[in-house]
Amino acid sequence: xxxxxxxxxxxxxxxxxxxxxxxxxxxxxxxxxxxxxxxxxxxxxxxxxxxxxxxxxxxxxxxxxxxxxxxxxxxxxxxxxxxxxxxxxxxxxxxxxxxxxxxxxxxxxxxxxxxxxxxxxxxxxxxxxxxxxxxxxxxxxxxxxxxxxxxxxxxxxxxxxxxxxxxxxxxxxxxxxxxxxxxxxxxxxxxxxxxxxxxxxxxxxxxxxxxxxxxxxxxxxxxxxxxxxxxxxxxxxxxxxxxxxxxxxxxxxxxxxxxxxxxxxxxxxxxxxxxxxxxxxxxxxxxxxxxxxxxxxxxxxxxxxxxxxxxxxxxxxxxxxxxxxxxxxxxxxxxxxxxxxxxxxxxxxxxxxxxxxxxxxxxxxxxxxxxxxxxxxxxxxxxxxxxxxxxxxxxxxxxxxxxxxxxxxxxxxxxxxxxxxxxxxxxxxxxxxxxxxxxxxxxxxxxxxxxxxxxxxxxxxxxxxxxxxxxxxxxxxxxxxxxxxxxxxxxx
Numbered sequence: 001x002x003x004x005x006x007x008x009x010x011x012x013x014x015x016x017x018x019x020x021x022x023x024x025x026x027x028x029x030x031x032x033x034x035x036x037x038x039x040x041x042x043x044x045x046x047x048x049x050x051x052x053x054x055x056x057x058x059x060x061x062x063x064x065x066x067x068x069x070x071x072x073x074x075x076x077x078x079x080x081x082x083x084x085x086x087x088x089x090x091x092x093x094x095x096x097x098x099x100x101x102x103x104x105x106x107x108x109x110x111x112x113x114x115x116x117x118x119x120x121x122x123x124x125x126x127x128x129x130x131x132x133x134x135x136x137x138x139x140x141x142x143x144x145x146x147x148x149x150x151x152x153x154x155x156x157x158x159x160x161x162x163x164x165x166x167x168x169x170x171x172x173x174x175x176x177x178x179x180x181x182x183x184x185x186x187x188x189x190x191x192x193x194x195x196x197x198x199x200x201x202x203x204x205x206x207x208x209x210x211x212x213x214x215x216x217x218x219x220x221x222x223x224x225x226x227x228x229x230x231x232x233x234x235x236x237x238x239x240x241x242x243x244x245x246x247x248x249x250x251x252x253x254x255x256x257x258x259x260x261x262x263x264x265x266x267x268x269x270x271x272x273x274x275x276x277x278x279x280x281x282x283x284x285x286x287x288x289x290x291x292x293x294x295x296x297x298x299x300x301x302x303x304x305x306x307x308x309x310x311x312x313x314x315x316x317x318x319x320x321x322x323x324x325x326x327x328x329x330x331x332x333x334x335x336x337x338x339x340x341x342x343x344x345x346x347x348x349x350x351x352x353x354x355x356x357x358x359x360x361x362x363x364x365x366x367x368x369x370x371x372x373x374x375x376x377x378x379x380x381x382x383x384x385x386x387x388x389x390x391x392x393x394x395x396x397x398x399x400x401x402x403x404x405x406x407x408x409x410x411x412x413x414x415x416x417x418x419x420x421x422x423x424x425x426x427x428x429x430x431x432x433x434x435x436x437x438x439x440x441x442x443x444x445x446x447x448x449x450x451x452x453x454x455x456x457x458x459x460x461x462x463x464x465x466x467x468x469x470x471x472x473x474x475x476x477x478x479x480x481x482x483x484x485x486x487x488x489x490x491x492x
Contacts, residue, residue: 001316002026002073002098007041008063009078011370012384013292014041017076020308022046029070031063035378040370057081058192060088067097074098074315080190080382083291084160086111100315102269102290109265110288113159114197116265120285123264125257128276128284129200134159136195137184140177146198147176153201155234156183160191167234169201202284204436206277207231208243210258211299213310214268215320222255223303224329226295229437230424232347237417238424239295240334241302244395244433247281254283261285270311279436294337297366297389301333332398335389336406336421338369340377343420350415351379360408364391364401377414385416395433399425 004027007017014030018041021028030045033056042048049066053059060082067075075092077083083101086108092099101107110116114134117127129150135143147154147170156179158166166187168179180196188194211223227243228236242251258273265288272293274286296307305322314320340350354375359367369386371377377385388405392398406421420440429435 002312004029004070004072005074005076005100005312006063006067006070006072007031007045007076007078008057008082009076009080010036010039010041010057011381012368012387013078013080013294014039015044015370016368017078017308018044020306020312021076024309024312026312029067029072031057031066033057035376035380038376040372040375060085060091064088064091064095064097067092068095072097074100074312076100076312077291079291079293084111084289098315100269100312102267102271106266106268107290110290111160113157113287116287117285120261120264123260125261126282126284128202128286131198134195134197137181140180143180143196143198144173144176147173150198150200153203155199155201156180156196157199158183158187158191158193159195159197160187160193165190165235166196169203169234202276202278204279204438205229206243206436207236208246208254208275208277208283209239209293209295210255210273210275211296211307212258212262212267212271212273213305213307213314213320213322214262214271215314216268216317217319219320220259220262220267221320221322221324221327222258223299223305223307223327225251225254226298228295229435230430230439231437232440236295236337238334238336238421239298240332240395240398241298242329242332250277250281250283257283257285261288269314270307294384294387295335297368297387298333298335301364301366301389301391302329302331303327304330331391331393332395333389333391334398334402335387336402337384338386338388338409339383339417340385340414341383341417342415343417345415347417348415349379349383351377351383352414353377354411355413356410358408358410359386360388360405362401362404362408365405366390399431 005021006029007014008031018028028045030042030048031051032039032042032048033051051062053062058081075097082088084107086104089099089104089107093104117130121127131146153169153171156168166183168183170176170179183196184194207228209226209228214220224241225243226239226241228239230238254275261273270292272289276284276286292311300307341347342350354371354373357371357373366389367386371385390398390401390405392401403425406418409418424430429439
């Protein structure tokens, strides 16, 4: 087992990994930029070192140099940044430092999104229609012609990313040029690679993830599925496990497809196979995420498997001791991504200092966060501030617990998307578990909220009190004890 591991990330996932390393008795090394000096992952780690490169957490050469200097056995990339960079993984391998994730050849094979889709298609698996080539900024004419051939609506995706960053849904030719320009720019900033490809959109659809574990000896298991259909700009806001309203046949089909795809690519480590499910119940392979995902806590809660610990042990060369027949999905779990942004102002980022930060608690409530009172939330990075995950014996209990947990939060100093979830959880489609990726699309924000009368009454009272306090006239008075003249006495 490793003795010292460097965590090449920041924020929520860095805190999660540092805590896992401490649980395992492994010395942890944190990295930070100047603005992250006071971050929680820096405070919790056993050692910490400042990044001086303007590339920050994307500078693989500096990170590898620090790992050599401190004598780290391995590097954990978290998610994002260097987690899916085959060139960085290869550099780690050449330096004799273990990369906690799949080998470079596996990641290189998966990093070609078009190649991965075509390989799966040749194996007889259903995939969404997609472009046959990647496009750079100077290739817009070719991209436009390909878009017309595929037809609208379509999805613009980054070759080096997934369905989150640098992804755009385009519903008509009119919005294509602007969306492409934005996607190119974001892909270059986030991934260092501005190549894009196109995919025919399947709308409406559900987004189903299957969590996998695999060792280097060919052993492979799944840990059930998650539903990540509740999204904004193709970034998952809420995830739940198991996926609601799947038939036993559909569940068996998607889990079997996930194992087939993982074997096709010789997958190793901890990763996720992502599928789209159309309204007829047909599954389409989307991509493989060869890393830990933001949504991993919901799988951990229903299976009681520590995925980060498993990931570290698999990278250290241990055999997978978990057998498929040992996997038990019990109860229901949901997770919300708490972002520092204003959902009612076009999701404008809301950086600042956390003045008050009270977290929810109680049975079966988990919060992963880097925040604390006095913590600074930067503008430079993804606005994720915390993840709250809850477990219940069934979906109804889980949903009620999630409502309570969200209401228990008290955050001041910046805006968050907490009010958005409080509305989503009251949507009839979500309560029935019949929602798709289109739940919060279009005119959703303008529809009247389904709020109980008691809540509307309390909000009206609070608004009235706030109005009076803000507009009342200030009338200074002299305290009665100062009107007698005793304070002028020479004895005092």
